[in-house]
Amino acid sequence: MQFWSIGCDGKMTEATPPTISYGCNTITFKDQFDCGRTTEYSVDSSKTSPSSATKACEPELTLARMRLKSGQGCLVQQDLETVFKECGDNVSWISDRRSPVVRYLTLHVNTVDTGTGADRDRSPEPRAFIFGQKECVERLFEAVEGIKRLRERIPDIEALRNTEKRVVMSPEDLRQLHSVIPNMSNHTTELAIKSIIQPFIRVIIPTENKHKITIIKEYFAKLVAEKTEVTYDRIPVRSGVGEQPYNAAGALGALNRIQNAVASIKASGETMNTFVVAIENYIQVKGIDRPTDFGIIVAYNVTDDTYAVKVSDGVTIDKDFVEAAQMYGYESNNENFGSVTVGGVLASRFPSIDKANWHEVVAGVPRYRLLTEAIESLSLP
Structure with a gap:
């Protein structure tokens, strides 16, 4: 000792x-x-x-x-x-x-x-x-x-402010999502949104994040016909990919949330006209010049068993902050399942930063604006 x-x-x-x-x-x-x-x-x-x-x-x-x-x-x-x-x-x-x-x-x-x-x-x-x-x-x-x-x-927050940039995911990285998400319909590009005309639908939201809940509700409010009755159910479930997903673990985390939520509602036997929408942010570190935080949005049609996917624009981040988070290890011995978030590290060292919205400080764009822009161009499966 x-x-x-x-x-x-x-x-x-x-x-x-x-x-x-x-x-x-x-x-x-x-x-x-x-x-x-x-x-x-x-x-x-x-x-x-x-x-x-x-x-x-x-x-x-x-x-x-x-x-x-x-x-x-x-x-x-x-x-x-x-x-x-x-x-x-x-x-x-x-x-x-x-x-x-x-x-x-x-x-x-x-x-x-x-x-x-x-x-x-x-x-x-x-x-x-x-x-x-x-x-x-x-x-x-x-x-x-x-x-x-x-x-x-980087002695203070001013030395960090507006040092990063907004980027678009490459088509090659986007195609890799097909290997993670099954039955994925071709809705990963800008497509016209179709309206929902059914008399009723049920929307399952597998998170307690109030900002993500708002984004999903506003999305369906624009989709449904005036006479369509919409029921929202929150069923918080685990992603199974650690607090900080990296690379393909982002898509896997969204898929896990959907599957865990579906398992819960199938136990009740009520799945008609049901959609599940999951949003998962993750850091891409492989095959990219600079670590970047993207948000993946996955919509699942329970009745038809099909998925639609959209990835938001990303925000780059200094690799030293990523490595600082990675130093604290991984869950399940998987290097893509980080135990500590990059946002948590940033908020700890710069207390005025919101750990869930550090994007606004480093690149001048709020994370939830990026997610809102992405979901608005997502067509339901």
């Missing part, structure tokens, strides 16, 4: 058993560079990730830090906070071991022995401590260094 201490100056010092002792409720640190000054810290509170882990679980990594007010502490301590804010309850990236555990301790100074030092009146400086397996500490430091490098290059 490795031991590290972090001072207010941001310097990380590797500690050894003679200089540090770590008990159940206390940490004692002897500063060899300050004439033997010894500080004992008591543990105020403890939290474990994942939340399902018990206190009895032996952690691969322990992060202990002073309780600081907003803006206090060195950048390294703040960056450590950022890392665990971004990854949340998902700490699997920290170790190759199955189901690793990370423990967070909040400290306060209990006693101070100034030793033989002349500066006896100096108050103890806030510190953070890291205890853990070597591989875990190295990965944590790699994440912190990544934050530091990005901050030096």
Whole structure:
């Protein structure tokens, strides 16, 4: 196990058993560079990730830090906070071991022995401590260094504003969707929208995202005849492709939402005149010059068992932000099923950014405008 201490100056010092002792409720640190000054810290509170882990679980990594007010502490301590804010309850990236555990301790100074030092009146400086397996500490430091490098290059939101552009998906990438979505009717290009004249239809919306719900409802309001009765049912289901889909996982996520919602309604036996519409945003990183966030819209006619698809224009994003999100790992060991969203990383480092609509800051175009424009040219299957 490795031991590290972090001072207010941001310097990380590797500690050894003679200089540090770590008990159940206390940490004692002897500063060899300050004439033997010894500080004992008591543990105020403890939290474990994942939340399902018990206190009895032996952690691969322990992060202990002073309780600081907003803006206090060195950048390294703040960056450590950022890392665990971004990854949340998902700490699997920290170790190759199955189901690793990370423990967070909040400290306060209990006693101070100034030793033989002349500066006896100096108050103890806030510190953070890291205890853990070597591989875990190295990965944590790699994440912190990544934050530091990005901050030096893009120090604030103004350095990020309007640095990206709006792009159109290539026809070749569009054709690849056929391998993911079965029975796909030819509605991936600009086509005239046909009206719905049935006396009633049922629309299933497999999400709780209020913006996507509004987009889908407005779409059908323009399609249906005045006398057509429309019933909307929200059936939130999982996409099964992680929080941040990449590449073909975007189409797969939309398809999974549709199939999961259909399985739910078929259990009730009512599928006549039923449509399911799913919207999934994803980052394309393969076969493209710059990572780009696209939105795929998939409409499914349950009665006819046919699909129609439209992909919105995309917004490019700096690959370093994508790699920062990818550092936190993937679900189901699939590199296209990201555990942490790129939007979550951006919002963590630039708090005024909406994690679901970072497109407006970096390219000047709201994500939901792109989705609305796309769905307006989609013909129902």
